[in-house]
Amino acid sequence: MSIKRVGVIGGGQLAWMMATAAEKLDIELVVQTPHHDDPAVAIASETIFAPVDDATATATLATRCNVVTFENEFVDLKALAPLADRGVCFRPSLQVLSPLLDKYHQRCYLQQIGLPVPKFATLEDAAPYQFPLVLKSRRHGYDGQGTFIVSDADTLQQIVASASIDTFLVEEFVPFVEELAIIAARSPNGEIVTYPVVETQQKNQVCHRVIAPAEISTEVATQIQEIAHKLLNSLQAVGIFGIELFLLSDRQVLVNEIAPRTHNSGHFTLDACECSQFEQHLRAVCDLPLGNAALRAPAAVMVNLLGYEDAENDYLVKRQQLAALPNAYVYWYDKKTSRLGRKLGHVTVLLDSTKAVEKVAQQVESIWYAQL
Helix, strand or coil, rough: CCCEEEECCCHHHHHHHCEEEEEEEEEEEEHHHHHHHCHHHCCCCCCEECCCCHHHHHHHHCCCCCCEECCCCCCHHHHHHHHHHHHCEECCCCCHHCCCCCCHHHHHHHCCCCCCCCCEEEEECCCCCCEEEEEEECCCCCCCCEEECCCCCHHHHHHHHHHHCCCCEECCCCCCCCEEEEEEEECCCCEEECCCCEEEEEEEEEEEEECCCCCCCCCHHHHHHHHHHHHHHHCCCCCEEEEEEEEEECEEEEEEECCCCCCHHCCCCHHEECCHHHHHHHHHHCCCCCCCCCCCCCCEEEEECCCCEEEECCCCHHHHHCCCCCCCEEEEEECCEEECCEEEEEEEECCCCCCHHHHHHHHHHHHHCCCC
8 A cells, every 4th residue: 555544443532633643644544433423534534334342343444454553442352363363463452452451450460560559459359448449440431430439338339239330440549649641652663752741630530631741840750751661661562652640749659540542631742742642653553753742832731621511512602712812722523412521622722831721721611611
């Protein structure tokens, strides 16, 4: 094929945001996604309409591209294994994904390679329980779904009894002072590039803001960069990874979760960095030289535009108001329906310093959440 073609399993906003980078790099995207109105359908050179865990559809996808990558973790590794055995190039590989998709297995792997993590156990092994605790579904939990902060035994029993899943991870409740994240990429030849460490501000386990760079010491930043290097090298990973962390009051850092894909905490890179996380991911999986991850501005704040009502609305007036803010970049994922907590878009504002973050973030949120 004269043009490099990348297959993407998943057609949400993460795949959609690869479009500009793909065009820049002369790459065509072939997307496997279930719905005709999924965001990435609009930018794909070709779309295979099928669930992301449909291995038969992925076999077809693989015949139409040079390499297959992932937009989300809702995949069936066992079903994909025969394709890998037949030579389909998955990046990251199935071996890299294997210890990461189940949160309990992920914790075990991180502990095994010597990275600091909160105390954890399976639901069965954690008894007697120390409250408060954090209860997480071992698979498919994201944006607050499948994650519960539990204060007592009765609440724990109610959650487990009413849940549609039967496998949980239990972990200690960590009294962190900040939640941090780092985006890191690794190429097939072992080159690693890390982005500036950011602070993430969450509500109900959903990210509302990302502040770049995080106001942390050089020592803490170095510690986090070393964690990223150790993780990616231990995995022999290829592609971009989002690493979420807790910063404790004694400046200790614990690894919270790993996402083997582009990540919400890296959306600021689209406008605030020389090379975005989406371009970096495509560079890595296509075995191109990795790009410059440096900030193009002294600071930036990214604010997620979350659904606050059940509606069919494109919120055009609000988007125009947000776009009129100085140095603001608005991304709208073109989802047809809004519901509480759904990620509909985001806004990144470039700043002269992190001192202006709170004021600007409040300004964005006052526009977005105002009832017109």
